[in-house]
Amino acid sequence: xxxxxxxxxxxxxxxxxxxxxxxxxxxxxxxxxxxxxxxxxxxxxxxxxxxxxxxxxxxxxxxxxxxxxxxxxxxxxxxxxxxxxxxxxxxxxxxxxxxxxxxxxxxxxxxxxxxxxxxxxxxxxxxxxxxxxxxxxxxxxxxxxxxxxxxxxxxxxxxxxxxxxxxxxxxxxxxxxxxxxxxxxxxxxxxxxxxxxxxxxxxxxxxxxxxxxxxxxxxxxxxxxxxxxxxxxxxxxxxxxxxxxxxxxxxxxxxxxxxxxxxxxxxxxxxxxxxxxxxxxxxxxxxxxxxxxxxxxxxxxxxxxxxxxxxxxxxxxxxxxxxxxxxxxxxxxxxxxx
Numbered sequence: 206x207x208x209x210x211x212x213x214x215x216x217x218x219x220x221x222x223x224x225x226x227x228x229x230x231x232x233x234x235x236x237x238x239x240x241x242x243x244x245x246x247x248x249x250x251x252x253x254x255x256x257x258x259x260x261x262x263x264x265x266x267x268x269x270x271x272x273x274x275x276x277x278x279x280x281x282x283x284x285x286x287x288x289x290x291x292x293x294x295x296x297x298x299x300x301x302x303x304x305x306x307x308x309x310x311x312x313x314x315x316x317x318x319x320x321x322x323x324x325x326x327x328x329x330x331x332x333x334x335x336x337x338x339x340x341x342x343x344x345x346x347x348x349x350x351x352x353x354x355x356x357x358x359x360x361x362x363x364x365x366x367x368x369x370x371x372x373x374x375x376x377x378x379x380x381x382x383x384x385x386x387x388x389x390x391x392x393x394x395x396x397x398x399x400x401x402x403x404x405x406x407x408x409x410x411x412x413x414x415x416x417x418x419x420x421x422x423x424x425x426x427x428x429x430x431x432x433x434x435x436x437x438x439x440x441x442x443x444x445x446x447x448x449x450x451x452x453x454x455x456x457x458x459x460x461x462x463x464x465x466x467x468x469x470x471x472x473x474x475x476x477x478x479x480x481x482x483x484x485x486x487x488x489x490x491x492x493x494x495x496x497x498x499x500x501x502x503x504x505x506x507x508x509x510x511x512x513x514x515x516x517x518x519x520x521x522x523x524x525x526x527x528x529x530x531x532x533x534x535x536x537x538x539x540x541x542x543x
Contacts, residue, residue: 254495256290256360256508257310257317263529264514283531285538290495291468291509292318292362294527295353296335299323299346303353316358318495320438320510321350321395324364324387329375340383347391351398358400362464362510363391363431365438368422369408385425392427402505404464407434409442410450411474411482420457432505433462439511440466441474441482441489448501455503467492468509469537484520485533490540513537 259265264287271280295302303319310317323346328334337343354361367388370376376384388405395403405426407419423434434454436447444467451463471490475482493507514534516523523530 254290255316255497256495257306257313257315258288258290259293259306259309262287262291263512264534267514267529267531267534279535282538283535285491285541286513286534289509290315290318291512292320294320294322294512295350296323298349300349300353303350304355307354307357307359310359311357316360317354318360318362318508318510319350319354320362320365321347321391322365323347323350324367324384326376326380326384328366329370329377340387343387344390347387347394351394351401354395354398354401356399359398360402360404360464360506360508361395362435362438362508363395363403363405364388365406365435365510366408367406368419368426369406369412372408372413372418372422385422389425389427389430392431396430402432403430404433404435404505405431406438407436407451407454407463409437409440410446411440411442416450416453417457419454423454423458423461428458428461431461433464434458435464435466435510437466437470439468439483439517441470441472441486443470443473444493444507448504452503462503462505464506464508464510465504466510467495467507468511468513471537471541471543484517485523485530487521487536488540489537490542491537492541494543 264283268280268283268287271277271283293302293306306317306319323335323337323343325337325339325343327336337346367384371381371384392403392405395401405423405428407423410416413419428434434451436442436451442450444465447465451465455461455463468491469489470492472488475486475488491513495506495508497506499505499507514530514537516526516528516530516533518526523533
């Protein structure tokens with residue numbers, strides 16, 4: 206006699222459990238993160254980053270292209286970049302790009318991370334370095350940048366290299382007063398936004414060797430009104446070195462907090478001079494994934510400010526600065542420990 210058929214109703218939970226079990230037994234991958242053809246998506250759960258992941262980033266598009274070409278293993282590795290947040294570096298007219306990203310961040314309930322990098326005489330005045338043509342042009346640019354953020358929750362790293370290049374003497378003396386003025390004005394403009402945090406760039410331990418030398422320049426640049434300073438942008442100094450260096454700056458600057466760029470510091474710096482170590486250094490790895498859980502009272506966040514996989518310039522076979530370099534990105538991701 207066959208067993209009696211249960212007349213109890215099938216609950217939604219029970220149905221889902223049954224389907225999950227069937228999928229597990231069949232060996233079929235569950236749809237979603239990590240499955241072939243699934244779009245890169247931010248990690249979820251208790252340890253999820255609070256920062257916005259651009260679903261249309263160059264890394265995300267590369268994942269899709271490699272999956273379409275059958276390079277599924279490489280695509281899976283590259284998800285270590287595509288599924289994690291990295292800063293937006295808008296150029297030209299920043300308004301449209303910032304507004305689009307801000308809308309995405311609001312819709313996702315996440316915080317937008319940006320780098321503002323457009324000062325006049327950027328790169329110590331080298332013509333190829335770009336940047337605004339004048340102080341007036343920069344004021345217009347940073348205004349459009351700030352307007353694009355609006356009331357979106359955002360973290361802005363303000364003008365990488367701007368203050369350290371004053372301290373090391375790279376920026377010509379006749380441009381220094383203007384730079385301080387523009388930085389201070391930019392801090393003020395950005396802080397008019399109700400939910401924008403601003404961090405002035407302060408270089409890294411292998412650049413300005415005595416961190417106390419940065420305190421007064423940072424003050425002139427508007428540090429008192431900013432939320433803190435940023436370290437290690439586009440460099441590879443280890444977390445511990447950046448934390449120790451930042452603590453020394455903080456003591457000299459009234460206890461200000463800081464953020465650390467961990468985008469490619471997983472293997473530490475390449476031995477050699479600063480320029481040699483910075484320009485597309487080989488053998489590097491992704492560092493600590495972006496998070497605001499740092500276990501350090503002075504460190505507000507570990508961030509990927511330099512976008513992993515974007516070239517530093519035409520050195521070591523790389524494309525132009527800022528261009529996507531998929532092979533370099535894959536190497537960073539493949540060597541990552543997290």
